[in-house]
Amino acid sequence: MTNTTMKDVAEKAGVSTATVSRVINRADNVNPELRKKVMRVIEELDYKPNQLARSLKSSETNTIAFISSDMSNPFFIRIAKKVEEAVRKNNYTIVIGSTEDKPEIELEYLKLLYEKRVDGIVISSTGENEDYLKDLSKKIPVICVDRRPQKNNLNSVCVDKEKATYEAVNFLTERKHQKIALVTGAKKIITNYDRYVGYTKGIYDNNVALNSDYIKFGQFSFEFGKNSLLELLALKEKPTAVIAGNSFIAAGILLVAREKNINIPDDLSLISFGNISNSQLITPSLTYIDEKVDEIGEKASNLLLSNLNNKKSEIKHIKIKTKINKGNSAAVLE
Amino acid sequence: MTNTTMKDVAEKAGVSTATVSRVINRADNVNPELRKKVMRVIEELDYKPNQLARSLKSSETNTIAFISSDMSNPFFIRIAKKVEEAVRKNNYTIVIGSTEDKPEIELEYLKLLYEKRVDGIVISSTGENEDYLKDLSKKIPVICVDRRPQKNNLNSVCVDKEKATYEAVNFLTERKHQKIALVTGAKKIITNYDRYVGYTKGIYDNNVALNSDYIKFGQFSFEFGKNSLLELLALKEKPTAVIAGNSFIAAGILLVAREKNINIPDDLSLISFGNISNSQLITPSLTYIDEKVDEIGEKASNLLLSNLNNKKSEIKHIKIKTKINKGNSAAVLE
DNA sequence: CTGTTAGCGCTTTCAT
DNA sequence: ATGAAAGCGCTAACAG
Numbered sequence: 039m040t041n042t043t044m045k046d047v048a049e050k051a052g053v054s055t056a057t058v059s060r061v062i063n064r065a066d067n068v069n070p071e072l073r074k075k076v077m078r079v080i081e082e083l084d085y086k087p088n089q090l091a092r093s094l095k096s097s098e099t100n101t102i103a104f105i106s107s108d109m110s111n112p113f114f115i116r117i118a119k120k121v122e123e124a125v126r127k128n129n130y131t132i133v134i135g136s137t138e139d140k141p142e143i144e145l146e147y148l149k150l151l152y153e154k155r156v157d158g159i160v161i162s163s164t165g166e167n168e169d170y171l172k173d174l175s176k177k178i179p180v181i182c183v184d185r186r187p188q189k190n191n192l193n194s195v196c197v198d199k200e201k202a203t204y205e206a207v208n209f210l211t212e213r214k215h216q217k218i219a220l221v222t223g224a225k226k227i228i229t230n231y232d233r234y235v236g237y238t239k240g241i242y243d244n245n246v247a248l249n250s251d252y253i254k255f256g257q258f259s260f261e262f263g264k265n266s267l268l269e270l271l272a273l274k275e276k277p278t279a280v281i282a283g284n285s286f287i288a289a290g291i292l293l294v295a296r297e298k299n300i301n302i303p304d305d306l307s308l309i310s311f312g313n314i315s316n317s318q319l320i321t322p323s324l325t326y327i328d329e330k331v332d333e334i335g336e337k338a339s340n341l342l343l344s345n346l347n348n349k350k351s352e353i354k355h356i357k358i359k360t361k362i363n364k365g366n367s368a369a370v371l372e
Numbered sequence: 373m374t375n376t377t378m379k380d381v382a383e384k385a386g387v388s389t390a391t392v393s394r395v396i397n398r399a400d401n402v403n404p405e406l407r408k409k410v411m412r413v414i415e416e417l418d419y420k421p422n423q424l425a426r427s428l429k430s431s432e433t434n435t436i437a438f439i440s441s442d443m444s445n446p447f448f449i450r451i452a453k454k455v456e457e458a459v460r461k462n463n464y465t466i467v468i469g470s471t472e473d474k475p476e477i478e479l480e481y482l483k484l485l486y487e488k489r490v491d492g493i494v495i496s497s498t499g500e501n502e503d504y505l506k507d508l509s510k511k512i513p514v515i516c517v518d519r520r521p522q523k524n525n526l527n528s529v530c531v532d533k534e535k536a537t538y539e540a541v542n543f544l545t546e547r548k549h550q551k552i553a554l555v556t557g558a559k560k561i562i563t564n565y566d567r568y569v570g571y572t573k574g575i576y577d578n579n580v581a582l583n584s585d586y587i588k589f590g591q592f593s594f595e596f597g598k599n600s601l602l603e604l605l606a607l608k609e610k611p612t613a614v615i616a617g618n619s620f621i622a623a624g625i626l627l628v629a630r631e632k633n634i635n636i637p638d639d640l641s642l643i644s645f646g647n648i649s650n651s652q653l654i655t656p657s658l659t660y661i662d663e664k665v666d667e668i669g670e671k672a673s674n675l676l677l678s679n680l681n682n683k684k685s686e687i688k689h690i691k692i693k694t695k696i697n698k699g700n701s702a703a704v705l706e
Numbered sequence: 707c708t709g710t711t712a713g714c715g716c717t718t719t720c721a722t
Numbered sequence: 723a724t725g726a727a728a729g730c731g732c733t734a735a736c737a738g
Contacts, residue, residue: 041431041511043731054709059733067707089487090433091731094424094714101467101488110453112444119444122470131484133435133467136456150465153423154435177375293652315649318627377715388725393717401723425715428730 042085051079062087093155101131102342103151105161107139111258113284113312113331114162117183120335121160121342128343130157139224141166148174158342165228168192179345183338185228186355193345195338195356197329199229199311200236202360206281206309206327207240209362214371215279215307219252221266221291222283230255233283233311252277263290271298278371279307285314288324303369313363323365330358376419385413396421427489435465436676437485439495441473445592447618447646447665448496451517454669455494455676462677464491473558475500482508492676499562502526513679517672519562520689527679529672529690531663533563533645534570536694540615540643540661541574543696548705549613549641553586555600555625556617564589567617567645586611597624605632612705613641619648622658637703647697657699664692 044062048055053072060068061076079085093099102125106114122132133156137144141164148170151159158179163171165188171180172190182194203220210218220237222230234253241248251273256262263286270277271294282288288310295302302308302322310326317324337356345351378396382389387406394402395410413419427433436459440448456466467490471478475498482504485493492513497505499522505514506524516528537554544552554571556564568587575582585607590596597620604611605628616622622644629636636642636656644660651657671690679685 041731045731055732056709056711056734057707060708063733069707072708086483086487088428088489088731090424090428090431090489091714092733094422094428094716094731095733097424097714099424099488108453109456110446110449112446115444115449119442119470122443122468126469129484131467131469131488133465134456135460135465136453149420150463153420154433154465155422155424289650289653296653314653316623316654319623319630319648320650320653375715379715389716390718390725390727391723394724397717403723406723422715425730426717428715428732429717431730 041088042083043088044085047076047079047083047085050083051076097155099155099157100129101133101154101156102158102160102346103133103135103147103156105135105137105144105147105151105159105163107137107162107164109134109136112315113184113329116331117160117162117335117338120332121339124336124339124343128346130346137164139164139227145170152177158346160338160342163187165226179342179351181338181342181345183334186232188228191353193341193353193355195334195341195358197334197358197360199232200239202311202327202329203233203236203281204240204243205236205360205362207237207244209309209325210279210281210307210368211240211244211246213307213368216246217249217252217275217277217279218246219254219266219270219277219280220283221254221256221263221270221280221287223256223258223262223287225255230283233281237281249275251275258284258286260286260290260293263287264294265290267291267294271300277306279309279368282308282310285310285312285326288312288326289314292320303367307368307371309362309368322367325365325368326363328361328363330360333358375422376417377422378419381410381413381417381419384417385410431489433489433491434463435467435488435490436492436494436680437467437469437481437490439469439471439478439481439485439493439497441471441496441498443468443470445620446649447518447663450665451494451496451669451672454666455673458670458673458677462680464680471498473498473561479504486511492680494672494676497521499560513676513685515672515676515679517668520566522562525687527675527687527689529668529675529692531668531692531694533566534573536645536661536663537567537570537615538574538577539570539694539696541571541578543643543659544613544615544641544702545574545578545580547641547702550580551583551586551609551611551613552580553588553600553604553611553614554617555588555590555597555604555614555621557590557592557596557621559589564617567615571615583609585609592618592620594620594624594627597621598628599624601625601628601632605634611640613643613702616642616644619644619646619660622646622660623648626654637701641702641705643696643702656701659699659702660697662695662697664694667692 044055044058048058104118135147145167160181162184168190186194186196254266313326378389378392382392438452469481479501494515496518502524520528520530588600647660
């Protein structure tokens with residue numbers, strides 16, 4: 039049960055493998071007669087070219103990789119889906135990897151993928167393998183999505199989280215809030231640093247007192263959202279508004295609020311990065327920062343494809359503009 | 373900027389490529405001195421073996437594929453995630469593809485993946501390329517998940533949708549329901565046939581009148597759930613209960629019910645295949661058929677891995693047992 | 707227009 | 723224990 043090779047086809051058709059190769063690759067310089075004959079034999083033998091061999095010659099695998107912390111996170115999967123669609127049209131195949139935000143796993147993946155000679159990488163990185171990524175980017179296109187590169191100059195398509203958070207703070211202060219909390223993911227993730235900076239700038243510019251109890255770094259999870267709100271509610275000076283770093287956290291906050299009979303938005307205002315799933319069925323509707331996920335995916339695909347075709351493209355940094363989508367979870371403070 | 377090859381290493385270390393290869397592959401029969409030397413050169417040159425070349429020799433790519441209709445569907449992505457985790461530990465990489473349930477796209481993917489010589493395939497198939505899949509399965513392991521193979525004998529890990537639907541009907545008739553609707557995905561998808569059969573058997577065995585208006589085939593989508601309920605509500609004899617083929621459909625039904633002031637479960641009972649996202653935040657909590665998604669993923673991974681190691685494994689059909697998880701969306705009819 | 711040949715980077719007999 | 727050489731399946735000069 040061994041695979042049919044080009045040689046088999048060549049022999050049966052009474053031609054050389056070069057001719058078969060020409061037929062396969064639609065080279066024009068081959069006799070119509072022969073071509074037909076070869077085609078027929080290919081049919082008969084159900085011959086399928088071995089892309090491995092092709093790739094070895096061309097050093098192109100027509101494969102790209104998408105690495106994120108967790109491919110089951112709707113945020114990442116939506117980006118990945120866009121990338122998949124775009125590259126599929128260009129005959130690429132996409133391999134995915136989840137790192138659980140562990141730098142070791144990320145590095146392992148990167149090495150493996152490089153050894154497998156993927157043609158390009160789209161990554162939302164832990165940020166701890168940036169030097170390696172930079173090296174990689176000398177060989178193949180590397181596109182950072184969502185999480186911007188820190189030290190190194192790498193292609194990126196990211197939301198300006200700093201600005202978005204800053205605007206969220208403004209949005210809340212305009213509505214008379216002074217006690218504003220920020221609940222977000224791990225401190226070491228660059229986007230959380232950006233949120234932090236945007237937050238503190240907003241606090242400063244609005245002449246609000248900075249209260250470190252209101253800033254919570256943890257995980258982008260439902261559980262962390264729940265626990266954080268519990269902690270915030272235990273403070274003497276409870277916040278009147280919370281900015282949630284992602285929709286999982288927002289969901290946790292919504293749940294605890296409901297359990298504790300805290301009315302949102304009357305007792306507590308909430309703004310989230312991104313909307314939650316099944317939001318149509320959940321009250322209140324969230325006031326959220328629209329991160330334009332599909333746009334991230336599209337821009338990233340375009341950047342990737344142009345880099346794939348064009349070895350010498352310049353490095354680009356694309357910033358996606360966010361927009362606050364008004365729901366009913368943030369109100370004017372009485 | 374060409375890649376360092378084994379030859380470079382060999383030359384710099386003053387040995388043959390054979391020796392380098394032996395060092396890389398931890399062959400024992402190599403002089404410790406030489407080994408050290410080679411290792412050092414590998415470090416210095418930052419040499420990375422080209423897996424493409426390796427694969428060409430070994431005809432193993434250490435890559436498996438996961439094909440489903442839509443990788444952004446939480447149901448499939450959860451299975452895929454499990455598979456990813458399992459195979460990663462065995463040094464496999466996973467490529468994914470979404471077919472949108474279009475047989476052409478599916479076939480295109482299958483051909484491409486075969487040409488790329490993936491080592492195995494996990495697929496939730498449209499069902500229309502089964503002969504091709506059967507052929508494929510002679511070369512590499514093929515595992516069908518969720519959607520069982522129809523004509524051909526292929527490995528499978530599936531939920532018994534027929535039985536699950538039958539039990540859902542029983543569950544409802546026990547609660548005095550006689551007018552039970554079934555709203556599910558496309559007719560041509562085998563799982564919907566199974567649901568249909570389970571439904572009709574349940575209707576028959578419970579001596580309930582079969583009403584074809586109560587059976588709706590369409591898409592596994594929110595929209596279809598909404599539209600279906602609207603249609604059902606327009607009937608003279610409105611159903612008192614609905615079985616939703618998946619959670620997207622259930623969500624659509626919940627929304628329309630809410631908009632139309634239909635109380636679930638008082639005015640209408642609802643049972644769904646699978647729970648909806650953020651269910652903790654949604655009232656009523658669903659009574660749903662737990663499809664044991666993680667178990668599907670685990671069993672599929674195990675089956676795949678054992679087939680990967682063991683070329684001559686027998687074909688297996690694994691049935692996952694479902695369980696009705698009681699929430700508050702299905703009540704006794706007054 | 708077609709075939710011969712070398713070679714992509716690696717592994718693996720087979721000698722030595 | 724090590725190296726020479728063949729070959730995995732394909733492509734691309736280069737001849738003819």
